[in-house]
Amino acid sequence: MPRLDVQGLTRRFDGHAVVRDVSFQVQAGQVACLLGPSGCGKSTTLRIVAGVDIQDSGRILVDGRLICDGRTRVPPERRGIGLMFQDFALFPHLPVRENVAFGLAGGWKANRDRVAELLDRVRMTRHIDSYPHELSGGEQQRIALARALAPRPGVLLMDEPFSGLDERLRDGIRDETLALLKEEGTAVLLVTHEPHEAMRMADQILLMRDGRIVQQGAPYNLYNAPVDRQAAGFFSDINVLTGRVQGALTDTPFGQFLTPGLPDGAEVDIVIRPQHLKIDFDRAGQGPAPTPENGTAALARVRRARYLGRESLVEFATDEGAITLNATVPGVFLPPEGTPMWLMLRRDRVLVFPRG
Numbered sequence: 001m002p003r004l005d006v007q008g009l010t011r012r013f014d015g016h017a018v019v020r021d022v023s024f025q026v027q028a029g030q031v032a033c034l035l036g037p038s039g040c041g042k043s044t045t046l047r048i049v050a051g052v053d054i055q056d057s058g059r060i061l062v063d064g065r066l067i068c069d070g071r072t073r074v075p076p077e078r079r080g081i082g083l084m085f086q087d088f089a090l091f092p093h094l095p096v097r098e099n100v101a102f103g104l105a106g107g108w109k110a111n112r113d114r115v116a117e118l119l120d121r122v123r124m125t126r127h128i129d130s131y132p133h134e135l136s137g138g139e140q141q142r143i144a145l146a147r148a149l150a151p152r153p154g155v156l157l158m159d160e161p162f163s164g165l166d167e168r169l170r171d172g173i174r175d176e177t178l179a180l181l182k183e184e185g186t187a188v189l190l191v192t193h194e195p196h197e198a199m200r201m202a203d204q205i206l207l208m209r210d211g212r213i214v215q216q217g218a219p220y221n222l223y224n225a226p227v228d229r230q231a232a233g234f235f236s237d238i239n240v241l242t243g244r245v246q247g248a249l250t251d252t253p254f255g256q257f258l259t260p261g262l263p264d265g266a267e268v269d270i271v272i273r274p275q276h277l278k279i280d281f282d283r284a285g286q287g288p289a290p291t292p293e294n295g296t297a298a299l300a301r302v303r304r305a306r307y308l309g310r311e312s313l314v315e316f317a318t319d320e321g322a323i324t325l326n327a328t329v330p331g332v333f334l335p336p337e338g339t340p341m342w343l344m345l346r347r348d349r350v351l352v353f354p355r356g
């Protein structure tokens with residue numbers, strides 16, 4: 001049985017649906033990330049699950065128990081759901097120990113062991129008597145996490161929990177948070193607009209657009225088998241070639257691509273991520289021979305090359321400038337502007353979408 005079961009949620013504001021028929025499940029010990037651009041309905045979905053907003057239709061179950069539908073509405077504090085929001089909202093007048101014990105009956109005195117256990121797990125034991133203003137942002141975040149987990153909620157809702165932190169700290173804190181969430185076995189629903197964060201944290205990504213979940217699955221599936229061009233472009237920069245179907249094939253300067261099931265004349269987008277271009281040097285106007293793995297090579301010239309640290313980003317344009325393509329190459333690769341090179345597209349990594 002799923003820990004959290006959301007079925008057909010719809011929420012309208014002034015007649016406009018901002019959450020549309022949203023359904024998903026989260027198992028115990030799993031992290032599901034609601035991912036999407038600003039305004040797509042992520043926070044509204046979270047607020048309905050928390051019980052601070054009410055859906056127009058749909059229902060929510062926690063461990064099989066109905067917590068809200070058209071008639072029933074269990075109040076937020078009796079849902080067995082914990083919350084953690086981006087500003088942490090620690091109580092400034094309470095020391096760390098009282099903050100962590102806040103949701104526990106009997107307060108800190110009756111729950112010393114649980115508070116001590118959690119502070120140990122988030123490596124904050126020595127700050128047990130500190131006040132929030134004496135802590136760094138990252139330390140406050142760890143206390144907020146301990147506080148949210150103290151009552152052992154079956155479900156934890158997190159709304160952009162890392163956005164207030166210094167970029168350099170975030171990955172470390174994400175990993176620590178994930179380890180603790182997994183140990184506790186909580187079902188987590190995390191809202192984020194950052195694909196990197198969702199890829200790093202999620203067992204399951206729920207990709208939202210205009211109030212709907214357009215795709216859900218493991219990070220690997222969303223990255224490698226995106227449902228449409230927009231979904232592909234959400235996870236990284238993409239290169240797009242456009243073409244027209246003729247006899248279930250589409251012609252491009254990089255050879256023909258199979259485009260089965262589409263009528264003649266249909267327009268298609270052929271999408272490839274910058275790391276999946278292959279580059280070869282020019283040998284007196286000659287490029288590499290076509291292969292089944294990489295198709296036909298096309299000649300292009302370097303427009304600009306930049307070093308980004310872990311990789312280099314090289315912009316290419318075909319001779320007439322008709323097509324521009326970005327390639328990323330690990331390490332340092334900075335060919336001068338105008339250098340002719342042959343480009344190929346890794347066939348196993350090419351994505352083809354009908355133009356919508």
Ligand SMILES: Nc1ncnc2c1ncn2[C@@H]1O[C@H](COP(=O)(O)OP(=O)(O)OP(=O)(O)O)[C@@H](O)[C@H]1O
Nearest residue numbers: 013014018036037038039040041042043044045193
């Ligand atoms: N109480 C409200 N009254 C009217 N409109 C609202 C209300 N709450 C949210 N909305 C609208 O619903 C839409 C979705 O908002 P929501 O906060 O859920 O999006 P989001 O994906 O979480 O975006 P963000 O990441 O910017 O918070 C927005 O267009 C917002 O203006």
